[in-house]
Amino acid sequence: MAYTIKDVAKEAGVSVATVSRILNGLPGYSVKTKEKVMQVIGEMGYQPNAIARGLINKRTKTIGVLLPAVSDLFASLVLSGIEDQAHELDYSVMICNTDQDGVRTMKYLHALREKQVDGILFISEQLKKEYYDAVIAMQLPMVLVATTSPYNVPFIKADDEKAVYDGVTYMLEQGHRAIGLLAGTKGDPIATEPRMKGYERALKSYGLLVEQKRIVYGDFGFASGVTGAEALVKQDPSLTAIFCCSDEMAAGALSYLYSQNIAVPQQVSIMGYDDTKMAEMTIPPLTTISQPLYEMGKQSVTMLLQQEEQHWIIMPHSITVRQTVSART
Amino acid sequence: MAYTIKDVAKEAGVSVATVSRILNGLPGYSVKTKEKVMQVIGEMGYQPNAIARGLINKRTKTIGVLLPAVSDLFASLVLSGIEDQAHELDYSVMICNTDQDGVRTMKYLHALREKQVDGILFISEQLKKEYYDAVIAMQLPMVLVATTSPYNVPFIKADDEKAVYDGVTYMLEQGHRAIGLLAGTKGDPIATEPRMKGYERALKSYGLLVEQKRIVYGDFGFASGVTGAEALVKQDPSLTAIFCCSDEMAAGALSYLYSQNIAVPQQVSIMGYDDTKMAEMTIPPLTTISQPLYEMGKQSVTMLLQQEEQHWIIMPHSITVRQTVSART
DNA sequence: CTGAAAGCGCTAACAC
DNA sequence: GTGTTAGCGCTTTCAG
Numbered sequence: 001m002a003y004t005i006k007d008v009a010k011e012a013g014v015s016v017a018t019v020s021r022i023l024n025g026l027p028g029y030s031v032k033t034k035e036k037v038m039q040v041i042g043e044m045g046y047q048p049n050a051i052a053r054g055l056i057n058k059r060t061k062t063i064g065v066l067l068p069a070v071s072d073l074f075a076s077l078v079l080s081g082i083e084d085q086a087h088e089l090d091y092s093v094m095i096c097n098t099d100q101d102g103v104r105t106m107k108y109l110h111a112l113r114e115k116q117v118d119g120i121l122f123i124s125e126q127l128k129k130e131y132y133d134a135v136i137a138m139q140l141p142m143v144l145v146a147t148t149s150p151y152n153v154p155f156i157k158a159d160d161e162k163a164v165y166d167g168v169t170y171m172l173e174q175g176h177r178a179i180g181l182l183a184g185t186k187g188d189p190i191a192t193e194p195r196m197k198g199y200e201r202a203l204k205s206y207g208l209l210v211e212q213k214r215i216v217y218g219d220f221g222f223a224s225g226v227t228g229a230e231a232l233v234k235q236d237p238s239l240t241a242i243f244c245c246s247d248e249m250a251a252g253a254l255s256y257l258y259s260q261n262i263a264v265p266q267q268v269s270i271m272g273y274d275d276t277k278m279a280e281m282t283i284p285p286l287t288t289i290s291q292p293l294y295e296m297g298k299q300s301v302t303m304l305l306q307q308e309e310q311h312w313i314i315m316p317h318s319i320t321v322r323q324t325v326s327a328r329t
Numbered sequence: 330m331a332y333t334i335k336d337v338a339k340e341a342g343v344s345v346a347t348v349s350r351i352l353n354g355l356p357g358y359s360v361k362t363k364e365k366v367m368q369v370i371g372e373m374g375y376q377p378n379a380i381a382r383g384l385i386n387k388r389t390k391t392i393g394v395l396l397p398a399v400s401d402l403f404a405s406l407v408l409s410g411i412e413d414q415a416h417e418l419d420y421s422v423m424i425c426n427t428d429q430d431g432v433r434t435m436k437y438l439h440a441l442r443e444k445q446v447d448g449i450l451f452i453s454e455q456l457k458k459e460y461y462d463a464v465i466a467m468q469l470p471m472v473l474v475a476t477t478s479p480y481n482v483p484f485i486k487a488d489d490e491k492a493v494y495d496g497v498t499y500m501l502e503q504g505h506r507a508i509g510l511l512a513g514t515k516g517d518p519i520a521t522e523p524r525m526k527g528y529e530r531a532l533k534s535y536g537l538l539v540e541q542k543r544i545v546y547g548d549f550g551f552a553s554g555v556t557g558a559e560a561l562v563k564q565d566p567s568l569t570a571i572f573c574c575s576d577e578m579a580a581g582a583l584s585y586l587y588s589q590n591i592a593v594p595q596q597v598s599i600m601g602y603d604d605t606k607m608a609e610m611t612i613p614p615l616t617t618i619s620q621p622l623y624e625m626g627k628q629s630v631t632m633l634l635q636q637e638e639q640h641w642i643i644m645p646h647s648i649t650v651r652q653t654v655s656a657r658t
Numbered sequence: 659c660t661g662a663a664a665g666c667g668c669t670a671a672c673a674c
Numbered sequence: 675g676t677g678t679t680a681g682c683g684c685t686t687t688c689a690g
Binding site: 028 | 659660661662663665666667668
Binding site for chain 2: 666667668669670
């Protein structure tokens, strides 16, 4: 067994209350006592038991993070911001890989509750009513990261509609007129619909028609980028540009075009979305919409832990120009 | 305040002991009592407090994972195996992004101790003596994943020397004779030295000389792949193949060669190491050494939690042939 | 400035 | 079958 506060107290010849005060920086002891106690602690290698502490404080200094997949570049970048900020504030983070599975998510929610986490961060997933109800019942603070909900839950995200509007407008400015859209999961109210609206608004602002053959749905993954680009090119060979709603799909599109000997950006321009690490690794390096994913992660923990803060934050996006979009003259 | 076991007991008209027994599947109550209690629990939405429970059992059903960076494809793949298996066994996982920083790592080790985790997983980093001593002092079980140490600590990893030997031999079999090595961090006893030995052994088995101009060090990252490939090609323009000690460096090499109009694999063949998700996304898709990263993650938690298991495991590797290595006739 | 003692929510003897 | 009770390691009144 490891030493307890009692052992320290006995060894230092004081009461546990005094040791506790010293440990917690509370007033009420002489310099001399403190020195003696600290010395004993050092010698014994005593470390307080956060579990016992948590039982009293009702605070565990740990937060739970639910995300679709830890091995996803997008989510892991957000996670890394969360982790850094949590560490900064002396919190620990428990990860829960939901796999987008409802049953699994509910299991995690219960586990987090039982383990008395101080709050929950929900990354980039749709907040189902079931989840929302559970969290409310548990009375746990929660904030959504890179997603929103129809409920009154704090969130932090970018303006997806505007981001795609800006991206497509950029392509339009480069002279492209036949622009395809490789959208996300069909019907997704968070990451697909607003982005489609942005695409449509951009085209309309240039007096262009929105044509169904120029829109294809994917699932944000690489493989769907390959098949999506293929569908797009076959449905409309006159396309000179494709806006992809994730970097991974953009990489898939790049792969497909390469396999068909279609030169990027000379024949077809490609644009991605997210600016994950892979955007600079593609060939050619990917022009994409940057979202401050890491920063969003950081701020989300601040929001979560300081409930007096504002209820939602829209983070700025920008266009990172690399080499997959060229001017069309 | 949420309900406690006392509330349930009172409401159900039984004692807390009985409720506890029912909750823990211990014998000692009638079917009727159980039904009544379960019903009350359902109505109140009672959930046990794992913190209180942990104070008694001395087990928290959570493990700590230390890794260099959560946003790293390699580590996050291992992490995802860990997470899945932990979830399977009803454990939670706390992540600690060490950033390869000694001070930060020590802080995490202390936090994990205070929070009474049941064990520690240490992914792909060098176990410094300082860390080892701390973990021993804390009397916590630990297993190393994708790394080893000079200490007597259980580990699970691949055979790096053999993996590179096999990879380079594969290139040799394809007819290549001038093969460069893009190694990892210079001096790294885990991920660089054994791999260099494998490279050398393969060459020697073909009666070839090991030439210093054909070896360059990197840091496993993309950028060092770009610069490393450049250095290699400039130092020896006769090179027809490069073995890279990580997929990311291989991607960097691919980028550099593309920028120089050097065709892969027609002019230069490239091979990676790890088989992370990005290996299938490069152009052309990367031929690489596969390590069962996800599986290693899964098994590491089993090892950690069942200390009677064997002390170390060497996982099998294989060569995943894609399109970056061609035959040289 | 310091100590005694009452819990936090739960489990595990030990009685009955 | 079921209840009483003594802690787990710690914080926090409340006395002194």
